[in-house]
Amino acid sequence: MSVPLEISRGTGASALQEAIVNNHIIILVDVLRASSTIITALANGASAVIPASTVSEARRIAATLPNALLAGERAAKPLPGFDYGNSPLNFLSTKIQGRVIVLTTSNFTRVLGTPPASSTILVGAFLNIDHVVHTALGLYKLSPHPITVVAAGDLNRPAAEDDIASDHIIYRLTHPDNPPSYASSEDIARELLVTRHASTLISLGYEEDIHFCSKINTYSLTPILRQGAFVTYI
Numbered sequence: 395m396s397v398p399l400e401i402s403r404g405t406g407a408s409a410l411q412e413a414i415v416n417n418h419i420i421i422l423v424d425v426l427r428a429s430s431t432i433i434t435a436l437a438n439g440a441s442a443v444i445p446a447s448t449v450s451e452a453r454r455i456a457a458t459l460p461n462a463l464l465a466g467e468r469a470a471k472p473l474p475g476f477d478y479g480n481s482p483l484n485f486l487s488t489k490i491q492g493r494v495i496v497l498t499t500s501n502f503t504r505v506l507g508t509p510p511a512s513s514t515i516l517v518g519a520f521l522n523i524d525h526v527v528h529t530a531l532g533l534y535k536l537s538p539h540p541i542t543v544v545a546a547g548d549l550n551r552p553a554a555e556d557d558i559a560s561d562h563i564i565y566r567l568t569h570p571d572n573p574p575s576y577a578s579s580e581d582i583a584r585e586l587l588v589t590r591h592a593s594t595l596i597s598l599g600y601e602e603d604i605h606f607c608s609k610i611n612t613y614s615l616t617p618i619l620r621q622g623a624f625v626t627y628i
């Protein structure tokens with residue numbers, strides 16, 4: 395008997411917890427910029443991205459791994475002593491090939507926390523939108539659990555850019571084969587550029603990040619959380 399596909403959405407840590415408790419297939423979205431950064435790092439050869447909730451936890455984890463690079467931000471600014479900030483453009487470098495990235499961010503890694511190993515958490519953004527949609531639908535076919543798209547939001551409040559990306563992901567989840575019309579990367583950039591977080595990023599000189607994060611299907615991969623690290627889903 396086929397089980398009808400249920401798709402829902404939510405915002406922030408409480409929605410994520412509820413989806414975890416109910417065994418949902420989860421797509422976690424922080425389009426500006428943590429999701430986009432994790433996808434870009436794995437696509438450019440990082441072996442894993444380990445999320446850390448706090449700066450001290452990130453330093454502690456990195457100290458135990460000889461191959462690790464430290465990355466992250468607070469208030470969108472790079473952290474002292476870290477190798478990289480949270481700009482996805484940092485991860486276009488060949489220097490990250492084969493390296494583990496330990497990432498701490500203001501919101502995404504705190505919303506994520508430390509979920510149980512049994513959870514199914516994928517990372518979605520415009521950069522991998524078709525791949526993450528097909529991965530989630532493929533996982534549903536293997537084991538028919540509901541799919542929940544969780545917008546990371548901004549410390550449990552909605553963030554417009556994550557709502558926009560979640561809407562686009564849900565649209566594609568519900569029109570996987572014959573989409574009536576999809577927005578272009580330029581349309582997405584126009585929508586993202588006027589969000590509150592985009593204004594912060596622009597004021598800090600990161601406007602290029604917003605254009606980069608608006609690009610649809612740059613990468614054909616989906617990060618999945620396995621034993622506390624995001625790796626490429628195979």
Ligand code: MLT
Pocket residue numbers: 424426427428429467470471480499500501502503
């Ligand atoms: C976050 O996780 O809070 C964001 O990715 C912040 C940022 O733009 O660096």
